[in-house]
Amino acid sequence: MLIFEHSSKGRTGAPQAPREKASLNGIDDSLLRKTSALLPEVSELQAVRHYTRLSRKNFSIDTEFYPLGSCTMKYNPRACNSLAMLPGFLNAHPLTPDAQNQGFLACMHDLQSMLCEVTGMAAFSLAPMAGAQGEFAGVAMIEAYHKSRGDEARKEILVPDAAHGTNPATAVMCGFSVREIPTLDNGDVDLDALTQAVGPQTAGLMLTNPSTLGVFERNIEAIAKVVHEAGGLLYYDGANLNAILGKIRPGDMGFDVIHSNLHKTFSTPHGGGGPGSGAVGVAERLKPFLPLPVVTRENDRYRYLTAKDCPQSIGRLSAFMGNPGVLLRAYIYMRFLGREGMVRVAEFATLNANYMMAEAKRRGFTLAIDNRRASHEFIITLKNEAREFHVSAMDFAKRLLDLGYHAPTTYFPLLVPECLLIEPTETEAREALDGFMDALQQIKQEAETNPEILHAAPQTLPVKRLDEVRAAKQLDLAFAR
């Protein structure tokens, strides 16, 4: 039942608003609204009950194991939430003068420094509001860099075929054309193809390492050399930073610019879709181009750098400071971890992934890439099961839901058929991993003996399988009164 269906004309959530409506005298009638918006008219209790009940129709980290590859669904410490919501932060107007905002600015400055240290970059801007916006900022900086050198012919961005969709989409938003670079069967980038692809038109290469195939790109130094020698820059998509945190730094691998999805590696909540943060870091030569705002420290006081301080900046990406509430949560999480905790994140995320991969193999699943270390994630391909038993990765996913596990990422990366991209993260206990593998094995047996169970899944959730085709054809995007 929709909240609108609990409405009763004239009902209000008093006492949440001023009791009376003050006069709007003085505003020209033609500028005023004629009829009230048709919002729900419910009591506070009805709203509380409705949304409390709705919330329970979600899977979430707090209720289920959520091994969603590429998404790093780790535990979101509750203290990160409650401390980021202290009144001193919540009530701060974004245009508060810096002198009255020192507590917040100090956190942001520390966060920039810690991100620099753990990624090996020279400077960071916290402005981008998600990974994709971080990519935008990064690629825009690459563009600005070439332009500042009068190197205007560089109109192409290289992207491996395993890349996330945001990479090519970003390049296009920044005015570049995109060229795809193939990946070898062993998961590494095809270095020959890359060498042939680079040239004076190359603005840069966008790369995730470890890649979305769940393996570490071993030729990273050679790749960097090829791109740099062609005059291009190297962009690091930090979605998989969790796998290498404190183990190897993108800056040391030769990357010129990176974004970090703080909502992945640094455990800010995904919130059912966002908000996130895609903080961007750069090597020295790109520093002048960083998006604003950036926080600097002078004589023990903190202040925002302005366009006057940074005339070459690519500019602003949002009205204020990106997503401060997200940044605070990431900052708090990083202070929890400290330098020693950072390394452990990568270690145990990797241990969990490799353990599950070994178990998957032992239980007869086909790995997309065999005989390699998993990074913090790995891929099972169900192409055999699909061929033999006519069950799809989607069927496996839906059946997992029935068994109380969130499904892994399916059908990404695109080059692996019928794939499950599995990322357990370091915060899950071994029992959860084993339980999940048991479920997967059970489903495999069901696929062999009674594939109908898979096709009919899920059965235990609030709804059965939903008709997506109808949704797209008979568009119903808002409640019609």
Place this chain on the structure above:
Amino acid sequence: MLIFEHSSKGRTGAPQAPREKASLNGIDDSLLRKTSALLPEVSELQAVRHYTRLSRKNFSIDTEFYPLGSCTMKYNPRACNSLAMLPGFLNAHPLTPDAQNQGFLACMHDLQSMLCEVTGMAAFSLAPMAGAQGEFAGVAMIEAYHKSRGDEARKEILVPDAAHGTNPATAVMCGFSVREIPTLDNGDVDLDALTQAVGPQTAGLMLTNPSTLGVFERNIEAIAKVVHEAGGLLYYDGANLNAILGKIRPGDMGFDVIHSNLHKTFSTPHGGGGPGSGAVGVAERLKPFLPLPVVTRENDRYRYLTAKDCPQSIGRLSAFMGNPGVLLRAYIYMRFLGREGMVRVAEFATLNANYMMAEAKRRGFTLAIDNRRASHEFIITLKNEAREFHVSAMDFAKRLLDLGYHAPTTYFPLLVPECLLIEPTETEAREALDGFMDALQQIKQEAETNPEILHAAPQTLPVKRLDEVRAAKQLDLAFAR
């Protein structure tokens, strides 16, 4: 699965405690614990997930309509929670000097005053930590009052047969014997029986008005006269105060002492069993006997009265100030309501109850007391259904759970066979009342056509009907390792 079953030896919820265990050198070995307590060894995520999931096995006001008679399950405004948990209150040590505790004490003083006004009493103590402790304090004051006058022969407390179990239990705890007074079919106390029962042995009468039968005691003035003339005092069990808030005051009815369950009328959460508050109010003559602490105001400053100030006090009932977090929530709620809101509480609680009662009658149910106004609650008796279809009030209750409604109170008051005591409260919308009545009617039909459905209920909850006999016989009260 119990939290203990998620344990793994050596696992901890770091970083919640100091990393190292400091030395206990200096404490004699014989005083130290030899082996660690067998508590769960789980990660923070495991604990969060376990208890989040457990919570979802509860019915609650926030998720279901909860028409539990005598319990006043109204909406608990979320702001009462968040404001009572402001750090200034949460971090206050109970022995903070009064001068450093003025914000809290001001709230408590205001709360005392508002309770006096709305109940018509001369003074209030907020010390009792639930209704039963309020009763204890009240009856102890009655005892102290008689003793202070040298009237030591008064050893008996009168209690109507419809009374809540805490009433007789309290009287006994205070050293009194109990005599039950019968109730007439129309719900009023049997005034003749009362008149015969009173005498020089009578310390007082404990009464709820409206009574637990859901009707207003019309002879209250006559009752007061009888008891007072016999030298006894009148105790008001305030569990049903919600029904008359701002409409009639216990003090004006002639009561000498009352308790108010703030967790009912003033909407502090029931919390799955508590905490509550049973603030006690007294007429002038009982003022010296109030339990401590009490907050007073002198020259615009607030302070706790001590035993030195109140030498005749019955004393303390707890180590500190009763349940301040509960008191704060009640205070906040009362400020929301204000004087005009108080009256509306009674009006709409009564409207809802009478509406449901009319609907119940219309739908063919038998009322325990017919042709009277309902207070904020009323009683259906299922004695006919029990006789004809062999279904019990318990069966109705369990089947209601299946249909998404919490059951009304069953088998209380004891004198009505197979009863459902239904209290909707003022915060429920009409749709909820209608939905509940529809469910009740459906069950009645099921009882007539297929009583098995009732006997087998509930079917849709985490467990089916539980074996209470086995629980009491094969005691299993703690996880055995």
Place this chain on the structure above:
Amino acid sequence: MPFIPHTDNEITQMLETIGVDSIDDLFDEIPAHLRTAVLDAIPTGMTEMEVSRLMQQRAAQNSSALCFIGAGAYDHHIPAAVWEITTRGEFYSAYTPYQAEASQGTLQLTYEYQSMMTALTAMDVSNASMYDGASSLAEAILMAVRANRKSKSRKILVPTTVNPVYRKTAHTIVKGQNIELIEVPYDETSGTATLAQFKQQAEAQQGGDITALVLQQPNFFGTLEAVDEITDWAHENNILVIAVINPLTVAVLKPPGEWGSDEKIRGADIACGDGQPLGAPMSAGGPYYGLLCCRQALVRQMPGRIVGRTVDLDGREGFVLTLQAREQHIRRSKATSNICTNQGLVVTASTIYMSIMGAQGLENTAAACFANNNTLVEKLTTIAGIKKAFNSRCFHETVLQLEQPAAAVLKALVEKGILGGYDLSDDYPELGSAILVCTTEMRSADDIDAYVSAMQQVMATGLAGEAEAVPC
């Protein structure tokens, strides 16, 4: 180990299953000489007790002055229920609802959000959110360029009454795609963008081909634009209208879907704005969210996620992400935008907020903001040396011109516990010493009086000499 549950025993067993001796072996594909040594600049880890204390100290360092700043972020009351429910684990720690059956909570809520947002704006379609108001304007412009196939110019008219940071942000984001944002100056008397100015700028362009125009209501100065006549003119000239709105004020102002007088082509084509006033705390600048609505015909140009209602195998109602072929994870380089993660949790809060407030609550709140601003401005302008910059009625913020230097006045006010407004001198030097002063329903009569009396004291003191002394 913070948040890592592994016991020694388990580690050993897991390594055995994998077939390696140590965790370090799992990293043997990483070139050894690249391995990170120590992360010196990162402090050592803290317990929650220690972190809590640190953050409490930091939070306490922030000012708790009374806030009279608006300029794009507003200090409104948020019912306690909103964030208590929003931060329930099931909303807080869920991912994007790609697995629809396991995400009906988020999906239904988002559908309800879309329904509320279209009701508020009187537009046909809403998406599930963009990052913030400024970036949603940028996306609206990109969308207009894609949608207006008859126009080739990629020229957008943007009055300077549109929030300056919105204009800057839009510039950052659209400039790579060869789109030109053309400034339209405002009328100095009314502080609004007039139709005449729009016409003049349009005519100044060769060919007169304009792709879209932007109109903010209330505008950055708090004054009200003549939305009807500008919309009519735009539509007569094949110019798409992009409305920038404040979703709270739209509860009482004419919604963008009804702008214009011509019944046939009535309404803005795209509406965007920041959702912050509807339940998001100011929080030093975010997270907020960008609202983005459009006419039905433009839905396939919409960036970002959209939820649709459908049915399951049994015909039961359910909700899914729909029209995903617009998005980067399907369409990659041909997507309508690169956006992936949005601002879902803030939308959750906002949806609960709107449910609890209802239209009546929003209207009363908006009207209270208006009334409070009138009161404040009336009182402040009785002080010698303070006057309104424009002769129009303002909504809940107003530009005041001061005879003392704005920066010095604001600094002096801060010392008296008042955040007195936003200094306009950087963005609008032509206004001289001017500040933008905002009131919401949160500013009580006492607060307003406190401001007025602080301002009286400040203006009575000569501050001219101090103007230089306030660098930040």
Place this chain on the structure above:
Amino acid sequence: MPFIPHTDNEITQMLETIGVDSIDDLFDEIPAHLRTAVLDAIPTGMTEMEVSRLMQQRAAQNSSALCFIGAGAYDHHIPAAVWEITTRGEFYSAYTPYQAEASQGTLQLTYEYQSMMTALTAMDVSNASMYDGASSLAEAILMAVRANRKSKSRKILVPTTVNPVYRKTAHTIVKGQNIELIEVPYDETSGTATLAQFKQQAEAQQGGDITALVLQQPNFFGTLEAVDEITDWAHENNILVIAVINPLTVAVLKPPGEWGSDEKIRGADIACGDGQPLGAPMSAGGPYYGLLCCRQALVRQMPGRIVGRTVDLDGREGFVLTLQAREQHIRRSKATSNICTNQGLVVTASTIYMSIMGAQGLENTAAACFANNNTLVEKLTTIAGIKKAFNSRCFHETVLQLEQPAAAVLKALVEKGILGGYDLSDDYPELGSAILVCTTEMRSADDIDAYVSAMQQVMATGLAGEAEAVPC
């Protein structure tokens, strides 16, 4: 209307169904002359915005001084997860789990609580909570009187090392039932109750028949009682032993279930105490909860609710309230107690707290409290005019005797931001100017140094004359 959803339309229809003209008619059985007129002393209602502001102001009036007071309530760290989960609507707004099938969350959690509490105390049975530590002592005494059928005296030995407010509360509650609490003085050198004193008091009673004795560990002075030898003596003399414990310190101290040396009759018979240190904020005094445990044989004398594990119709594990025949709602005047509502929500928090902390976490916390108190006391006693009152090792609070008047010293410390301890002069005049000083794990090395330096300054100033000037 706050929290009332009725629209005018609905009211009319409902009144029609009932068959009355107005809501007022529903109150026509109430004598008209008794009807309340106006509630003058109650202010008019407020919006949430107004209430929030009021409460924020009130909360800000409370002091945020560093807390070195213990004396029964302790400033411990509480993981943020604890109350975030505890205040989920499903726990917060549920009733007592009488409908077991719809309350498995609360019931299972309570069973887990009972399991943790028995593990901590090494007792057989725990109930689901009493109101607080003080009232749980009273109930323990009542229980002992019911349980010790061989004793007729109803005399209870209570050393004065037991928290004075606990003794006062117990007196209030048990005095109606003819029970006598007999004080046992403490040893002035060690600050503990010695066996000799117990014996002396027992012998002083005619017939020597003692029903039970009470022993607090650590006692109110923070010193450690000789629990083994006193328990042994008690059991040899048919005296039940009631332990009063701090459930945090019991993580490292010998649990009451193991007190005594004799294997056969080992252990206290009843253990009680306040659960506050396990996850309840100090909150000006509550809500906390009373823990109450006993030997298996005494379970039918237990007051309060108890949860048992059982099975459902399908044999699946489930939980119910059990042994309800002890309780007032069944047994009425013959119940073990009048208690009904308990402190369930705090128990919920405490259970989550114990799960997250584990035994290791509790032990480390307790040990840190001990170490901090040693450090503080060592440093304070180097200041001239300050000495320890007793020669024993203290746990996390210590009695200090001052050569300046305690009240004046504490007042001077407050002005320096330090809540320096609890003034013992009312309760223990024989100790002269003495304070009880507490440290928990929350007091950092800096905090301790801040206290020491404040105390140095205070003690260096003559305060004698100010003693009178501190009435409250």
